[in-house]
Structures are given as C-alpha cells and as structure tokens.
Amino acid sequence: xxxxxxxxxxxxxxxxxxxxxxxxxxxxxxxxxxxxxxxxxxxxxxxxxxxxxxxxxxxxxxxxxxxxxxxxxxxxxxxxxxxxxxxxxxxxxxxxxxxxxxxxxxxxxxxxxxxxxxxxxxxxxxxxxxxxxxxxxxxxxxxxxxxxxxxxxxxxxxxxxxxxxxxxxxxxxxxxxxxxxxxxxxxxxxxxxxxxxxxxxxxxxxxxxxxxxxxxxxxxxxxxxxxxxxxxxxxxxxxxxxxxxxxxxxxxxxxxxxxxxxxxxxxxxxxxxxxxxxxxxxxxxxxxxxxxxxxxxxxxxxxxxxxxxxxxxxxxxxxxxxxxxxxxxxxxxxxxxxxxxxxxxxxxxxxxxxxxxxxxxxxxxxxxxxxxxxxxxxxxxxxxxxxxxxxxxxxxxxxxxxxxxxxxxxxxxxxxxxxxxxxxxxxxxxxxxxxxxxxxxxxxxxxxxxxxxxxxxxxxxxxxxxxxxxxxxxxxxxxxxxxxxxxxxxxxxxxxxxxxxxxxxxxxxxxxxxxxxxxxxxxxxxxxxxxxxxxxxxxxxxxxxxxxxxxxxxxxx
Amino acid sequence: xxxxxxxxxxxxxxxxxxxxxxxxxxxxxxxxxxxxxxxxxxxxxxxxxxxxxxxxxxxxxxxxxxxxxxxxxxxxxxxxxxxxxxxxxxxxxxxxxxxxxxxxxxxxxxxxxxxxxxxxxx
Ligand SMILES: Nc1ncnc2c1ncn2[C@@H]1O[C@H](COP(=O)(O)OP(=O)(O)OP(=O)(O)O)[C@@H](O)[C@H]1O
Ligand SMILES: [Mg+2]
Numbered sequence: 120x121x122x123x124x125x126x127x128x129x130x131x132x133x134x135x136x137x138x139x140x141x142x143x144x145x146x147x148x149x150x151x152x153x154x155x156x157x158x159x160x161x162x163x164x165x166x167x168x169x170x171x172x173x174x175x176x177x178x179x180x181x182x183x184x185x186x187x188x189x190x191x192x193x194x195x196x197x198x199x200x201x202x203x204x205x206x207x208x209x210x211x212x213x214x215x216x217x218x219x220x221x222x223x224x225x226x227x228x229x230x231x232x233x234x235x236x237x238x239x240x241x242x243x244x245x246x247x248x249x250x251x252x253x254x255x256x257x258x259x260x261x262x263x264x265x266x267x268x269x270x271x272x273x274x275x276x277x278x279x280x281x282x283x284x285x286x287x288x289x290x291x292x293x294x295x296x297x298x299x300x301x302x303x304x305x306x307x308x309x310x311x312x313x314x315x316x317x318x319x320x321x322x323x324x325x326x327x328x329x330x331x332x333x334x335x336x337x338x339x340x341x342x343x344x345x346x347x348x349x350x351x352x353x354x355x356x357x358x359x360x361x362x363x364x365x366x367x368x369x370x371x372x373x374x375x376x377x378x379x380x381x382x383x384x385x386x387x388x389x390x391x392x393x394x395x396x397x398x399x400x401x402x403x404x405x406x407x408x409x410x411x412x413x414x415x416x417x418x419x420x421x422x423x424x425x426x427x428x429x430x431x432x433x434x435x436x437x438x439x440x441x442x443x444x445x446x447x448x449x450x451x452x453x454x455x456x457x458x459x460x461x462x463x464x465x466x467x468x469x470x471x472x473x474x475x476x477x478x479x480x481x482x483x484x485x486x487x488x489x490x491x492x493x494x495x496x497x498x499x500x501x502x503x504x505x506x507x508x509x510x511x512x513x514x515x516x517x518x519x520x521x522x523x524x525x526x527x528x529x530x531x532x533x534x535x536x537x538x539x540x541x542x543x544x545x546x547x548x549x550x551x552x553x554x555x556x557x558x559x560x561x562x563x564x565x566x567x568x569x570x571x572x573x574x575x576x577x578x579x580x581x582x583x584x585x586x587x588x589x590x591x592x593x594x595x596x597x598x599x600x601x602x603x604x605x606x607x608x609x610x611x612x613x614x615x616x617x618x619x620x621x622x623x624x625x626x627x628x629x630x631x632x633x634x635x636x637x638x639x640x641x642x643x644x645x646x647x648x649x650x651x652x653x654x655x656x657x658x659x660x661x662x663x664x665x666x667x668x669x670x671x672x673x674x675x676x
Numbered sequence: 677x678x679x680x681x682x683x684x685x686x687x688x689x690x691x692x693x694x695x696x697x698x699x700x701x702x703x704x705x706x707x708x709x710x711x712x713x714x715x716x717x718x719x720x721x722x723x724x725x726x727x728x729x730x731x732x733x734x735x736x737x738x739x740x741x742x743x744x745x746x747x748x749x750x751x752x753x754x755x756x757x758x759x760x761x762x763x764x765x766x767x768x769x770x771x772x773x774x775x776x777x778x779x780x781x782x783x784x785x786x787x788x789x790x791x792x793x794x795x796x797x798x
Pocket of ligand 1: 608627
C-alpha cells in the first residue's frame with residue numbers, strides 16, 4: 120500500500136498534524152544543523168586564533184629565557200601559561216629540541232607530532248595541527264619558533280646608537296633559537312558545541328511540541344464542525360431525519376451546515392409524506408380487501424344458494440311424486456276400508472289393499488332415501504371436518520338423484536357408468552357433491568335436447584402418489600367452449616350465461632375444492648362437438664396445511 | 677262416467693290415478709311421457725286430461741301446442757310441484773285447472789267434478 124493510499128484512511132486532523140510536524144522537524148533540523156555546524160567551525164577558528172596569539176606572545180617572552188637557557192625564567196612562563204584553562208601542556212625547547220621547560224604531560228602520537236615539528240622546522244614558521252592523544256582526546260597543538268634578533272645585538276655591541284637607519288634595520292635578521300609548543304584542549308570547544316546542539320535540539324523539541332499543539336487546536340477547530348457534519352450525515356443515513364447540526368459559522372462550513380439542515384428538513388418532510396401516504400394506502404387496501412372479501416363471501420353464498428335452489432326444484436319433484444302416491448293410496452285405502460263390509464270382502468279385495476299398502480311403503484321408503492340424501496348433503500356441507508371417508512360413486516349417485524329430474528325435463532340423457540372397484544378416498548362429500556352438481560348442471564345447460572351427458576368413474580392405480588387415483592369424467596355433446604374462453608372458465612365470475620342463470624362461480628369453487636382434495640380438474644372442448652371435464656382425485660393425498668383447510672372450509676362452507 | 681287420459685312420468689301417480697278414477701267409475705288411459713300422451717290424445721277422444729306440467733320429451737306447454745286444435749276437445753287439469761313460468765305460458769293459450777302436487781284425493785275429486793260440470797255446460 121502506497122503512502123498516499125495509506126493516508127486515505129486517516130482523518131484530516133491526523134493528516135494535518137503529521138505532515139506539519141514532519142515538515143517542522145525537518146526544517147528545524149536543517150536550520151539548527153546548519154547553525155551548529157557553522158558555529159563549531161567558528162569556535163575552532165577562534166581557538167586557533169587565540170592559540171596563535173598566545174604562542175606568539177609566549178615565543179616573544181621566552182626569547183631571553185631560551186637565549187640564556189634560564190629554566191627558572193621559562194618555568195615562570197609556564198606557570199603563567201597554566202593560568203589559561205585551555206592550555207593543557209606547554210614545552211619550550213632549544214634549537215636541538217632539548218626541552219628547557221615543560222608543563223603538563225601529553226602522550227602525543229609521535230608520528231603526528233613529528234610531522235608537525237618537521238613541517239615547522241622546515242618552514243621555520245608557526246604551524247598547528249589537531250592531534251589526538253593516546254587517550255583519544257583531541258588537542259590543538261601549536262608550534263612556533265622562538266627567535267632572537269642577532270644583528271641588533273651586534274650593533275649594540277658595536278656601540279652604534281641613535282637614529283634609525285632603515286638600511287640597518289632591514290639588515291637585521293631573526294634567528295631561531297628555540298621552539299615553543301602549546302597543547303590546547305579542544306574539549307571545551309566540543310563541549311560548547313555539544314551544549315549548542317543540545318540547546319538547539321531542545322528548542323526544536325519545544326517548537327515542535329508547541330507547533331503540534333497549535334496545529335491540533337487549529338485543525339480541530341476546522342475539523343470539529345466537519346466531524347459533526349459527518350456524524351449528522353451518518354445519523355441521517357440511519358434514518359434519523361430529525362438530526363440537525365448546530366454550527367454558527369459564516370464560512371464555507373457554516374454554509375454547508377445550513378444546506379445540510381435544510382436538506383435534512385426536506386428529507387424529513389418527504390419521508391413524513393410517504394409515511395402518511397403509505398398509511399392511507401394501507402387503510403384503503405384493508406378497506407377494499409374487506410369489501411372484496413365481503414362481496415366474495417356473499418357471492419360464494421349466493422352461488423351456494425343457487426346450487427341449493429337448483430337442487431330444491433329437483434328435490435321438490437322427487438319428493439312430491441312419492442308423497443302424492445302415499446297420500447293418495449292412504450286416502451284411497453282408508454275410504455275403501457270404511458265402506459268395506461267384512462263379510463263381502465273377497466280375496467281380490469285383500470290383494471288390492473296389499474298392493475296399495477305396499478305402494479305406500481315403497482313410496483315412503485323412497486321419500487326416506489331422498490330425505491336422507493338431502494340431510495347428508497346439508498350435514499356434510501356444513502361440516503367443517505374435512506377428512507372423512509368418501510365413496511365417490513355414492514356421492515355421484517346421490518347427486519344424480521337431485522339433478523335427474525331436471526335432465527329428464529330437458530330431455531337430456533344422463534348415462535352414468537360407475538366402476539365398482541373404486542377405493543374410498545379421504546375428503547369432504549358435501550364439497551365434492553357441489554363440484555359434481557355444478558359439472559352436471561353446466562353440461563345440461565350446454566347440451567341440446569336429445570343428446571346425452573356421460574359420467575364415468577375409473578380407478579387408475581398408476582395415477583397419483585400412492586394408492587393411485589380416481590378419474591372422473593363428465594362428458595357432454597353440447598355447444599362446447601370457445602378457445603378464448605377456455606382459459607377463463609375457472610376464473611371467478613366468468614360466465615357466458617344470462618344474468619340470473621349463472622354466477623360464474625361454479626367452476627372456480629369446484630377448482631378450489633378439487634385442489635383441496637389434492638386433485639386436478641382439466642377440460643377439453645371442441646366448439647359444436649362437446650366438452651369433457653376430467654377430475655383426478657388421489658386416493659391418498661399429501662395433506663395441505665391445516666390453515667388452508669380451515670380457511671377454505673370457512674370460505675366455501 | 678267420463679273418459680280420462682292421465683299423462684305423468686311418475687309410475688306411482690299413474691297407478692294411483694288409475695286405481696282411484698276407475699274406482700269412482702271413470703274410464704282411464706295412461707301415458708308415461710309427453711310424446712305418448714300426444715299420441716294417445718290424437719288416437720282417441722277424452723273428456724278430461726290430467727297432465728303433469730314437467731315431463732321429459734315434452735312439457736305441458738309443448739303438449740298443448742302439439743295437440744293443436746284437438747286440445748279444445750277436452751278439459752285439462754295440470755299438476756305440478758312448484759309454481760313457475762310454464763304455468764303462465766299455458767294459461768295464455770288455454771283455460772285449465774291446476775293441482776299442486778302432492779294432492780289430496782278429495783281435492784282431485786272436487787276439481788274433476790268441477791271440470792266435468794263445465795264440460796256438461798258446454
Ligand atoms: N360443459 C360445458 N360446456 C360448455 N361451456 C361450459 C361448460 N361448463 C362450463 N362452461 C362455460 O364456463 C362458464 C363458467 O362456468 P361456471 O360453472 O364457473 O359458471 P356458471 O355455470 O356460468 O355459473 P354458476 O355455476 O355459478 O351458476 C359457463 O358460463 C360456460 O360458459
Ligand atoms: Mg355452473
């Protein structure tokens with residue numbers, strides 16, 4: 120990761136502080152390094168100059184001492200020398216380098232000192248060298264010749280006095296009579312330099328710290344509102360639209376804060392509007408759903424009523440004939456018996472009576488069967504218990520008794536072929552009866568007089584999950600269903616029948632019931648040739664969740 | 677003594693009417709559906725026709741229209757289980773007596789006597 124990329128993750132404040140500090144430290148180091156360097160050079164030059172002056176004065180003062188080899192005088196000089204703190208050692212030698220006086224003792228590197236001596240002896244002049252002694256301490260070693268003006272001496276000796284004769288003066292020559300060497304300690308200088316460095320470093324440190332503090336303060340002052348804005352934006356992002364920033368600045372950040380606040384305000388407004396809208400929408404949806412549910416319940420109820428109405432006509436016909444028979448034969452027999460004279464009763468009379476009463480019994484039984492069927496239908500219609508053992512053949516036969524009269528009147532044959540090997544299935548007989556009634560009535564409505572509606576049942580072990588399935592066919596030779604309607608017939612309220620004759624709910628309810636039984640209802644139709652509805656009901660079905668059962672149970676029944 | 681044609685799809689009603697009407701001295705002929713009824717009505721003359729309004733292969737109205745002018749030769753008593761539009765349509769083309777099923781034999785007798793009386797008046 121490059122430095123730039125690295126910086127991306129760092130806060131503005133840190134970026135500022137770090138870069139400012141680095142710049143500051145670097146510039147301080149450069150400046151103070153430069154100054155210290157300059158100063159240390161200055162210190163050395165100063166030391167050299169002092170040393171040179173000192174050694175020259177000493178050389179002058181040592182002239183007579185060397186000339187006369189007076190150790191006493193020279194030692195005095197040495198004592199004076201010692202007064203100077205920087206002077207570590209001093210040696211005065213005669214021309215032959217024999218030591219005349221000495222103070223301090225230095226173990227100089229003989230090679231270096233020898234080089235200095237050779238150089239000064241050759242040039243017969245002042246010279247100096249920085250020499251490190253065996254203990255590692257550095258010294259400035261200076262060497263200067265001690266000279267004597269010999270010709271002057273001879274003039275005096277000759278007794279020439281007065282006047283200044285430049286030619287004479289120029290003829291004067293200096294003669295080197297000895298050497299003086301001084302060892303000045305550089306330590307003090309180094310110490311001064313070290314102190315200067317330390318001071319410079321301290322100053323740098325103080326300045327850096329002070330700068331950092333100032334920078335942090337300034338940067339904080341700048342970034343605090345930015346941080347506040349960032350936090351507020353984050354709160355906004357998390358959906359707290361009441362967030363506001365309180366920054367009363369007149370600069371760009373202040374403007375940003377104002378803009379932010381107004382943005383938050385308009386966001387809050389639009390959110391509130393949306394929420395309000397959602398609430399009303401929800402209420403409306405709930406209201407509409409309720410209305411729709413009510414309408415649907417009513418329609419389903421009316422579909423049921425119309426189914427019952429259709430049945431009622433059939434049932435009335437079915438019941439009225441046997442009832443009329445019973446009533447009539449009962450009255451007839453009674454009347455005959457009242458008029459009857461026992462003595463005149465013939466076996467033929469008895470035979471007639473038996474037939475009449477037999478008819479009464481037969482018809483009463485027929486009434487009983489019809490009433491039982493009706494009761495069973497109404498009971499299972501109302502029953503919320505979905506799972507019962509249903510003999511589909513029996514349900515179809517019962518349904519047929521309710522509709523056959525209408526078929527007979529419409530002169531449509533009802534050909535019922537029930538397989539006798541049908542296993543019972545689990546389901547709801549009442550619901551299935553409603554399906555069958557609707558299919559039969561639909562077929563009847565579509566059929567022309569003189570045609571037949573064929574109902575077949577069949578057991579197919581190969582169909583369904585386990586235990587096979589029942590296949591029920593309701594086939595008519597009626598007018599058929601147009602291609603474009605074929606998709607719609609299972610939709611609620613789709614009907615091609617005149618108002619009052621069909622609600623269009625029959626097939627949609629039937630579809631729901633068959634699905635509820637885990638089955639399928641399919642249709643094939645050819646316009647003008649007829650229609651066949653096929654229902655496949657599994658003998659064992661994978662039970663749907665109890666929720667749907669009760670829901671559907673309540674909805675339809 | 678009258679000649680009566682009974683048209684009804686219910687066997688028990690046919691046999692009851694035959695037994696009863698014969699017993700009270702009438703001559704009875706029966707038909708099990710509208711077609712048979714038309715055939716018998718054309719083949720013979722009857723004083724009264726007791727006819728079920730709802731039957732396979734021709735309801736009461738169709739029977740009347742099929743008989744054409746012949747319907748005026750006899751009186752009609754229509755029986756039905758519940759009132760519906762068929763009754764109205766029949767009354768448009770014919771006067772008739774109506775008997776709601778299930779009927780009493782005394783009721784039938786009264787209606788029949790009333791009908792026969794009107795035949796005699798004619
Ligand atoms: N066997 C059939 N032959 C021809 N068309 C049919 C047949 N069965 C149903 N249809 C068509 O499907 C439509 C919908 O049938 P569905 O049973 O759902 O309603 P409906 O019979 O019109 O009214 P309802 O059954 O509620 O009294 C019918 O109007 C009819 O057009
Ligand atoms: Mg229908």
